[in-house]
Amino acid sequence: MMRNDIKKDFPIFAKWESMGKPLIYLDSAATTQKPQHVISTLDEYYSKFNANVHRGNYELSQLATDMYEEARTKVAHFINAPKPESIIFTRNATESLNLIAYAWGLNNLHKGDEIILSEMEHHSNLVPWHIISRHTGIVLKFIKLNSDFQLDLESLKQNLSPRTKAVSVVHVSNVLGTINPVKEIVRIAHEAGAIAIIDGAQSAPHMPVDVQDIGCDFYAFSGHKMCGPTGIGGLYGRYELLEEMEPFLGGGEMINEVFPTTSNYAKPPYKFEAGTPDIAGAIGLKAAIEYLEKIGMQNVEDYEIELGNHAAKRLGSIEGIHIFRPRTTGTGVVSFTIDNVHPHDISTILDSAGVAIRAGHHCAQPLMRKLQVQSTARASFYIYNDESDVEVLAGALEKAAAIFKPRKKADVVK
Amino acid sequence: MMRNDIKKDFPIFAKWESMGKPLIYLDSAATTQKPQHVISTLDEYYSKFNANVHRGNYELSQLATDMYEEARTKVAHFINAPKPESIIFTRNATESLNLIAYAWGLNNLHKGDEIILSEMEHHSNLVPWHIISRHTGIVLKFIKLNSDFQLDLESLKQNLSPRTKAVSVVHVSNVLGTINPVKEIVRIAHEAGAIAIIDGAQSAPHMPVDVQDIGCDFYAFSGHKMCGPTGIGGLYGRYELLEEMEPFLGGGEMINEVFPTTSNYAKPPYKFEAGTPDIAGAIGLKAAIEYLEKIGMQNVEDYEIELGNHAAKRLGSIEGIHIFRPRTTGTGVVSFTIDNVHPHDISTILDSAGVAIRAGHHCAQPLMRKLQVQSTARASFYIYNDESDVEVLAGALEKAAAIFKPRKKADVVK
Amino acid sequence: MSLNDLFTEIILDHYQHPHNHGVIGKPTFSSRGFNESCGDDIQVSLLLQNGVIADAKFSGAGCSISQASASIMTDLVKGKSVDEAKKLAEKFYEMVKGNEGDFGEELGDAVALQGVSKFPVRVKCATLAWHTLEESFPKDPDLRRDKSADKK
Amino acid sequence: MSLNDLFTEIILDHYQHPHNHGVIGKPTFSSRGFNESCGDDIQVSLLLQNGVIADAKFSGAGCSISQASASIMTDLVKGKSVDEAKKLAEKFYEMVKGNEGDFGEELGDAVALQGVSKFPVRVKCATLAWHTLEESFPKDPDLRRDKSADKK
Numbered sequence A, B: 001m002m003r004n005d006i007k008k009d010f011p012i013f014a015k016w017e018s019m020g021k022p023l024i025y026l027d028s029a030a031t032t033q034k035p036q037h038v039i040s041t042l043d044e045y046y047s048k049f050n051a052n053v054h055r056g057n058y059e060l061s062q063l064a065t066d067m068y069e070e071a072r073t074k075v076a077h078f079i080n081a082p083k084p085e086s087i088i089f090t091r092n093a094t095e096s097l098n099l100i101a102y103a104w105g106l107n108n109l110h111k112g113d114e115i116i117l118s119e120m121e122h123h124s125n126l127v128p129w130h131i132i133s134r135h136t137g138i139v140l141k142f143i144k145l146n147s148d149f150q151l152d153l154e155s156l157k158q159n160l161s162p163r164t165k166a167v168s169v170v171h172v173s174n175v176l177g178t179i180n181p182v183k184e185i186v187r188i189a190h191e192a193g194a195i196a197i198i199d200g201a202q203s204a205p206h207m208p209v210d211v212q213d214i215g216c217d218f219y220a221f222s223g224h225k226m227c228g229p230t231g232i233g234g235l236y237g238r239y240e241l242l243e244e245m246e247p248f249l250g251g252g253e254m255i256n257e258v259f260p261t262t263s264n265y266a267k268p269p270y271k272f273e274a275g276t277p278d279i280a281g282a283i284g285l286k287a288a289i290e291y292l293e294k295i296g297m298q299n300v301e302d303y304e305i306e307l308g309n310h311a312a313k314r315l316g317s318i319e320g321i322h323i324f325r326p327r328t329t330g331t332g333v334v335s336f337t338i339d340n341v342h343p344h345d346i347s348t349i350l351d352s353a354g355v356a357i358r359a360g361h362h363c364a365q366p367l368m369r370k371l372q373v374q375s376t377a378r379a380s381f382y383i384y385n386d387e388s389d390v391e392v393l394a395g396a397l398e399k400a401a402a403i404f405k406p407r408k409k410a411d412v413v414k
Numbered sequence C, D: 001m002s003l004n005d006l007f008t009e010i011i012l013d014h015y016q017h018p019h020n021h022g023v024i025g026k027p028t029f030s031s032r033g034f035n036e037s038c039g040d041d042i043q044v045s046l047l048l049q050n051g052v053i054a055d056a057k058f059s060g061a062g063c064s065i066s067q068a069s070a071s072i073m074t075d076l077v078k079g080k081s082v083d084e085a086k087k088l089a090e091k092f093y094e095m096v097k098g099n100e101g102d103f104g105e106e107l108g109d110a111v112a113l114q115g116v117s118k119f120p121v122r123v124k125c126a127t128l129a130w131h132t133l134e135e136s137f138p139k140d141p142d143l144r145r146d147k148s149a150d151k152k
């Protein structure tokens, strides 16, 4: 069960309310709002414990180091990674996926090797592979979408070949809300001798995640999408694989010995954390996880699915609306178009009613082409939203449809 | 002239004072403390303006985008970059240098091409080139250090060849405090047809910097070393060069069009900012620059040099001390060893007196070998330090020397 | 910030019934412009004759503001020289930035877009067609005259 | 947290006049250990005879704590089997972690390092020699006996 005063934990809502412009924030798939606990943790860190980590031998530095490493442990626990050392801190899911593409891909892939992605990937799980493909000549293949906006596992199997080196798919689509059967996908990938990579940017914030149960080799996520600060994200990697891998970024912290023209590297995760990390960011992420764990991730998931289903049903009654969402499973993400109203115009009309949604390609242009739309409008719900938000949204959408109702050509002016 | 109540702007000092453990923080070369203005700016951003940038079409997102872009403009102004679009936000100087190595180096360098570095480089300007060298077969050469801990420009000239593609040097050494004649180095590099890269991690925080006057093609720096938050850094790049370059990380924001197997890219700086950036970090960095500009960077430099000189002189009177600092120019960084006392032990003894310094190789192992030491102790001063800090430091060092005074071999116990 | 200031009757009319929609077969100049934030994608093609823009067309897809702006822009530039068209673009940018002034004389229907200045996120939509127009002009002023005229 | 708890006379004596400093020519086992945070770099070499460590030496450079700990460790493990040495290491880790207990009996001079438990940043220095010792032992227990004994 979800507390009904969650909104109070997030100061931004009270601030806008007090300015006479209540904020109905329905863009949490882009980034979530931050609870006071996270904001205060950052403040406390900078006011009391700030120092560089792993470098100083003095008390303050040790305190900062301990806090930073406790954050790693917290993240490991949150997604049930087998040990803290299998968690690498990055800026965001995008950097995590690039880390895999560069550190694993650039060093292990050869011309003709194949990577299987899906038709619903975010650009962050496409463009890094385009770059590696340019360097190595690998081939990209795609798992097809079926008419219910789900991945067609038959198409995955058909794409497999002896050259398949990795299968990399999104756990939850940021456009469709589809929850993919990642455990099954990982099993199929492993059976074919490929590694399995999961883009968890939209699952870590919204449901209990267990990377050991999923069985994946990598799992990428962003802190800012799960109540944490901007600038911090993470990558879970199977430890043995991390050990074998070449590093990604070079610099301080990630080395053992440096000579003028060569160097050898520290153990994971340090091997992959060059330079001063976002220390406050990691500690802020820990606070975000504390906050979410208090609510309980199962509660988060249940609440969101229910609210998403309710919203899909309510919006479904609007004339001319098209909703892109699987019939059965679907999270708190509801993408749609309305006949005759461009998504960008929808967004402006909603904005004037205080409703923040997103309109555009959602960093998923190939999916847009597949859906045969240029862009969609997307409302994404989180724990601080409720049915009253859905009502305001639906009302504003009806207004949008009315404004753009087709009319006869006017006399040409002048 | 420096205000004498600067310390009050940094809440950490009052906090530790109130706990009965006054903090004498002499590790600002590793990371600086944060003024209240920066901490409050982060708080305000998250409590009032938090949204993803460049994506939403609603008011909140526009506000966040404007603040983020104003931060870029602020940074450009701070180092006198010709336009905001020549500033790329990164995590830190390390990522900035890796961005150059990967995006420029990996795509433009060929077997046998040469990069000239120096004997005083931080690992962040060494290891990325080791990685690129492994991929491409480029050759690394080194500008020698002279006996006054300065770069020998003759050695730079001797290293030049028709294969020289880049000269990449640190502006101010994080170990020696040496201010390198970067304008002259850039001129020599350009005359030889090479690009010039400056690691400004230790100059941006400590002196007025003018990248147009220096004339460099790239200039890298970290926010956390200049009163800003962790997780944000920057790279200035000559715009025409940025335009020609391939991207580094792939993902959202940095693209124009994405097809399943290819993509084309946005203009700089966006081409180099994949995924959700550290929005709050950039805005916090802007606040840090506002704070520093109020003090005046010329004041900062003058104050630090004077304090550094004073400290070098005062510490010079300690028996058995060896100071690694150029006779003439030198910033607020003072590295030293004391006969018979290991730097790590020095640091522990200072810590028990509330003095935070750093002991180790300072991410500059090749320099340590050149200096024929395993490690050094380093006190690095900033605007919130003063002569009384130097006195406490000197007293504690004298105590350290006394504890470790050589004594006769005791009777072997048991 | 009333929606009526933005979605005026004139805008809605141009959006639903655009003028000059299409592609010129052998254009003198043409260019394509994107607005990454909302996916607007516009192509502008122009035919120069006797030193003036004899025909102007646009195609592509986008929101009401970008489409209406393209429709109005193509109406406006017909009969103008490249330099005159560039001046019109400058005027238009001034107007949507919210500068004061009387724009009706020169900008005609385009004044219907004046309300955009109160919706900063939509300014990019309004200017896309004009930027794409300007992009289509060669950098070298000598090339901005039409070749057909030169042949004479 | 008094400095006297850390820099005891015994530690300072071992640091300034280390025992077993050097390298064994043909060691049965050897290993090298680093402590990245302060640059400590230690090599441990061991000679096994008749199932016990007959000789132990260390070389390298480091702070007083890591050097004294190596000096004491090499003293202590002489005459012990590999398994006994590993037990000593465990005891030592317990002590420097700050666990309660009477360590004097088994750890001898090493109890002079008990104060390290109050200086968390220095624990890594104290344990380096012991970790390097353990690293030198083969993972396979069968290989942990000395080959010379097998030959007999």
Ligand SMILES: Cc1ncc(COP(=O)(O)O)c(C=O)c1O
Pocket (backbone or CB within 6 Å): A252, A274, A275, A276, B029, B030, B092, B093, B094, B095, B122, B124, B125, B170, B172, B173, B174, B199, B201, B202, B222, B363
């Ligand atoms: C000269 C120099 N370059 C690069 C760096 C790397 O900075 P960061 O760790 O913030 O990436 C540092 C700081 O450690 C430095 O002092």
Ligand SMILES: Cc1ncc(COP(=O)(O)O)c(C=O)c1O
Pocket (backbone or CB within 6 Å): A029, A030, A092, A093, A094, A095, A122, A124, A125, A170, A172, A173, A174, A199, A201, A202, A222, A363, B252, B274, B275, B276
């Ligand atoms: C599915 C998915 N993957 C990756 C990302 C990239 O996240 P970030 O921008 O935080 O790197 C996002 C968010 O935009 C996403 O929704």
